Amino acid sequence: MLSIQDISIRIAGRMLIEASSAQIVPGARVGFVGRNGAGKSTLFRAIRGELSLEAGAITVPPRWSIGSLAQEAPDGPESLIDVVLKADTERHALLAEAETAQDPARIADIQTRLVDIDAHSAPARAAAILSGLGFSTADQARACQEFSGGWRMRVALAATLFAAPDLLLLDEPTNYLDLEGTLWLEDHLANYPRTVIVISHDRDLLDTSVDQILHLDHGKLALYKGSYSSFEEQRAAREMIEAKHAKRQAEERKRLQDFVDRFKAKASKAKQAQSRVKMLERMKPVTALVTQDVKEIRFPEPEKTLSPPIVALDNVSVGYEPGKPVLSRVTLRIDNDDRIALLGVNGNGKSTLVKLLAGKLPPFSGKMVRADKLSVGYFAQHQTDELDPDGSPYTHLRRLMPDAPESKVRARAGAIGFSGKAGDTTVQSLSGGEKARLLLGLATFAGPNLIILDEPTNHLDIDSRAALAEAINEFPGAIIMVSHDRYLVESCADRLWVVADRTVKPYDGDLDEYRRTILAPQTLPPSRERVREPSKPPRSRSEKSSLKQKIATAEAEIERIGGIIAKIDAALALPDIFQRDPKQAAQLTKARAAAEAALGKAEEEWLEASASFESAD
Structure with missing residues (x-):
């Protein structure tokens, strides 16, 4: 059992966790939730022994191995499959020793242990994990250094999962995944045979993959049984009870204080007044749970409604090198109030499509018609690199409003979530969620007719994601989104497009059907039409x-x-x-x-x- 006993953790003078306890039983699958900056990652560091406690103790069973996602992506000439296989350090050491062992007794011990840990099936298990996270068989044989940082972080995740530690600690693992990889991870964690604690703001993962929720709020840990939806219900009930308790106590304190104030000067009542003073001193104040209101997200409305379609593609091909299109035969249309989610594994061309729609890539061939005076707002997480680290939300907005009075610029900063002094905070001091809010505000500043959102939920907590979903649903223009957050897609999208096989096609099913297809051991059909192919098609x-x-x-x-x-x-x-x-x-x-x-x-x-x-x- 992982035992957290009355711990207190202080970082840079700020108390993050105070006199808090929790007991995690073996085999539990725990979702760890709380507002950004509450101290979730800090607790992980403490569990790993990387951080000293101000008070209390964390006890991990002595034989338990602890595994967590590496801070740095793996790199080097080794193949992906070799990087993952090396994560099982015992197997790797035994195989290396088996090559040189001469003593018959040691040879017997090595081979017996290799059988015990099922070393023979390790390559197949490693390949299955890499495949689930989006790597083809050919990719698995390529050198790790050939992949970008995001893809190499997936390799790090694969290695952590392959090692199958007794205590698996995962901090926002879906930030590096597409929707398909997220669906696979949900299924994998739901069947993880040991103890896992996962920090996540993904509602669907927390509803399908865990059986307990550990909540960190105002420095206190509370463990709830059940999924995230069950946790929300339990916490709402608890808040109601504590609010009533706090109200009753406030009334009782007022009654006692009134008695003291009225009779403390009378000798005949002095003893009774004094006893009530002592009662007040012993009465430990109870405060109702305060729910921090999440800042609203709003998208400015476009000034004018355009004649549909606002974008029409007819047999379009597009790419980066002439003669080498990434997407071909694309025939689609977008209307004023469309809510479209793009599906398909990373590398299939989703980013290429959104760049085409945003006007950042011209088509190689075919016909592309855009409505006159079409305005497009484009948000992507990598745009954080384009922000001025020494600038503030105010200075970024000032560049877009050079002639406006300061009051209007301040008001606009407040409208995107940076009121008062927050508007002057430097970008380098903002959290990941605050940078995402700033980028959303800048991308939609001009009231675009079409908003393109490429993974907008990274670094947003659960409440902020709900605010984003509300903003999308209230926006009167068109929205195209790429997101690994199933909750956001299901809440907002009314059309699904699958980017696969070098083209884009509408998908007629829903996300449940798409999930079953992803998790089935077969190639993804881009639409239902593919399902009607012959029962034994030629192998690809x-x-x-x-x-x-x-x-x-x-x-x-x-x-x-x-x-x-x-x-x-x-x-x-x-x-x-x-x-x-x-x-x-x-x-x-x-x-x-x-x-x-x-x-x-x-x-x-x-x-x-x-x-x-x-x-x-």
């Missing part, structure tokens, strides 16, 4: 490549196990080993039997993959 190139990789992996495993059996046979051939050391001989015999079983399994996998590859041809 990617499937053949996957089978070829399986064959090569199985062949390498057969060769490796064959070498192990040869070493064990050499040890068993030593003179008089059965008479001299019968226990060691028994261990070697057991290890050989286990190796034989592993060899048989590898040969079966090779035969199955080879047969499938031949039938594909």
Whole structure:
């Protein structure tokens, strides 16, 4: 059990957690929630032993391994699959030792332990995790250094999940994922066999993947059983009870104080007045839970409603290098009040499409018609790099309102969530959520007809995400969104487009159907029409490549196990080993039997993959 006993944590003079406790039982799947800056990541550091406590104690079972997402993305010439496999440090060390071990007893111990930890299936397990997080079979063989920082953070997440620690600590893991990867992670965490605590602002993940909610609010920890939806209901009931309790206590304190004030000067009532003074002193004040109101998000309305369609694409192709289109045969239209969510794994062209719609990329071919005087607001998280770190919300707005009086600029800053002194806070001092709010305000400053939101929920807490959903639904213009937050998509989108197979098509199903498709062991159909294909379609190139990789992996495993059996046979051939050391001989015999079983399994996998590859041809 993870035991948190009356801990207090102070950072830079600020008390984040004060005299708080929680008990996490083995096997619990816990969602850790609270406002940004409340101290959630700080508690993770304390659990890992990276931070000293001001008071109290955190006790982790001595044999438990603790795993969390690395702060820095892995890099280097190693393949993705090798990076992930190395995360199981015991397996990696045993395999390295097996290459050089000479002592028969140690060889037997190594092979027995490798069987115990199911080392043979490790490559398949690692490949399955990488695949779930969006890496194709070909990608898994590429060097880690070939990928961008965001993709390498996915590799770090894959390595953490593969290691399967006894206590898994995940801090906002979906920030690096698309919707498809998020859906896979939800399913993986829901079936995680050990203890997991995940900091997340993703409602759907907290509703589908965890069975307890740990809430940090005003420095206090509270553990609730059930999903996030259940937590909201329980907390609302608790707030109501505590508000009533606080009101009753306030009334009782007033009654006692009135008695003291009235009779403290009368000798006949002095004793009674004094006793009531003591009662007041012993009465510990109860304060009602104060819910911090989330700042509203509003998008300025466009000045004029344009004639539909505001954007129409007819057989358009687009990309970055002439002759190498990323998307082709795109025929779509956008109307004034559309709410469209883009689906599809990262790398399929969603960003290319939104850049085309935003006017940042011209089409290679086809016809693209935009309404006259169309105004587009474009938000993307990477735009934080374009903000002036030494500037403030006020100075950024002043550049857009050079001739406006200060009062109007201040009012506009307040409208996007930066009232008073907050408007003069430097960008480098803003939290991730505050930077996102500033970017949203700047992107929609001119009242655009079309707003494009590319992963707008990163760094926003749950209440701010709800405010964003409300703003989207109230906006009278068109909105296109790319988001891994299923709650936002389901709350706002009335049309789904899938970006796959180098084109874009409407998706007729809902997100539940899309989720089932993603988690099924088959290639994603971009629309329902693909479902009506023949029951045994020809295998695609990617499937053949996957089978070829399986064959090569199985062949390498057969060769490796064959070498192990040869070493064990050499040890068993030593003179008089059965008479001299019968226990060691028994261990070697057991290890050989286990190796034989592993060899048989590898040969079966090779035969199955080879047969499938031949039938594909």
